[in-house]
Amino acid sequence: MSNELQKPVIGFSCGDLNGIGLELIIKALSDTRILDICVPVVFASNKSINFYRKVVPDVNFSYQSTKEFGKFHHKQVNIFNCWEEEVQITPGQLNEIGGKYALLSLEQATEALKAGHIQGLVTAPIHKKNIQSETFNYSGHTPYLKSMFNANDVLMLMTAENMRVAVVTEHVPVSDIAQYITRETISSKLAILHQSLQRDFGIDKPKIAVLGLNPHAGDEGLIGNEEETIIKPAIKDAKHQNILAFGPYSADAFFARGQYEKFDAVLAMYHDQGLIPFKSLAIGEGTNFTAGLPVVRTSPDHGTAFDIAGKNRADASSFLSSVFTCIDIIRQRAAYSENRANPLKKISARVLANVEDERIVEDDQ
Structure with missing residues (x-):
């Protein structure tokens, strides 16, 4: 199997449009080395991405846009356009627009995850108050995803x-x-x-x-x-x-x-x-990390950070770590499933490891 086929497709919800979510996504995915280990798909819009590209002019961020799940580019960041209309983005402000489009991004990313179009999901921060609606009556991502995937x-x-x-x-x-x-x-x-x-x-x-x-x-x-x-x-x-x-x-x-x-x-x-x-x-x-789901979802360990939104001050370290963790867990689950399907393979690996340890001991003696 080629490396291209082995790379998991990782989805990214944009979070509150007025928070630091899209800035984090642009900074984290601007390092082209990320394309060696996954296929990124950002659920947002070209116009929203371009707005925040101007916020971080020192970052070289390129992408291709798509509206079809079967046409992801495996050597470039993909923007899956969830909306086409002009949206008034006001960094640092808590308003209905930020929550509305955060939910739209999250819903479409979740549907893609349920359908198997993406193998993992990294969620940018939402604000738990302005995202509330008739379809989102949850205290955060975790209970929402529990409901969407019918987890006990x-x-x-x-x-x-x-x-x-x-x-x-x-x-x-x-x-x-x-x-x-x-x-x-x-x-x-x-x-x-x-x-x-x-x-x-x-x-x-x-x-x-x-x-x-x-x-x-x-x-x-x-x-x-x-x-x-x-x-x-x-x-x-x-x-x-x-x-x-x-x-x-x-x-x-x-x-x-x-x-x-x-x-x-x-x-x-x-x-x-x-x-x-x-x-x-x-x-x-x-x-x-949300444990207990049939799918893999991670997020950074911080919130929307309205106080620094739109100021090119957001640190993408935790966000990037959540990307690596998502990929690592996807691979670990695959290895776990393979070992359960073929337990002799795992036993053989342990035997070989023990033999190697004995050789090391003999060499030391």
């Missing part, structure tokens, strides 16, 4: 070079968090995380740390009883499913003492409990 459950998983942090609850008011922390929910999230670590990251026997909900993990019931009545039973349930889950750990000490380095992933109970330490301690650029 999904998991927000933040990944970086040195750590992976998932959350039980996502965009939920702090006053409501406790009611969403149930034994069944935690068990479901642990099952998704375990499977994702195996299938998407190639870890045969992943170790997962589970954080407590309350300060000091409840101090054995003195500061809340969720750890004793909900979280510990869920961890016990997971172990009965051959999932190596441990905890619950006190969140502050767990991260402060570097305990996360001993695990393949961490399951936090709520958004800030997991994302504050992740964004503070992650090495390299973080990526948001």
Whole structure:
């Protein structure tokens, strides 16, 4: 099979038109080396792209436009035109236009993903308020994609070079968090995380740390009883499913003492409990990955950044990292499926590796 056919087709939703999404896409895809590893398809319009090309004049960004899925250029960035009309783009402003066209881009990219026209999706940031409509009544990309792909459950998983942090609850008011922390929910999230670590990251026997909900993990019931009545039973349930889950750990000490380095992933109970330490301690650029979907979707670990939109100040590092992560997971899933279809191949690889290790030992002696 030629390298051209092996390259996955990666779709990009443009995010809020008045945010930094299209600027990030232009900067990330302007490096022609990206064309060696994927076929990029941006769901937007030529006019919107050209507007932001003027914002980043120092970047050499070229593309071809198309309205047909079967006519992607494999050696150039493709712009799939989702609309033709003139759109008034006002960088940095929160208005209905930004949300309307963010949704139009996301809907068409999602349909392309469902139909198999693209193999992965990288989503640029949306604003959760102005994208709301009759067809989008969700708190973000994750629940939207869960609904679109009829997934039983999904998991927000933040990944970086040195750590992976998932959350039980996502965009939920702090006053409501406790009611969403149930034994069944935690068990479901642990099952998704375990499977994702195996299938998407190639870890045969992943170790997962589970954080407590309350300060000091409840101090054995003195500061809340969720750890004793909900979280510990869920961890016990997971172990009965051959999932190596441990905890619950006190969140502050767990991260402060570097305990996360001993695990393949961490399951936090709520958004800030997991994302504050992740964004503070992650090495390299973080990526948001939606585990539990039948498809691969990633995004950068930041928002629309209206304060710097249209000023050529957006850093594309996290966005570029989300592109690489998307491609890596697509390839890892393919390898995982191949190994499951042909387990002898995986065993042979392990045997050869062990033989090689023995040779190294003999040589050292």
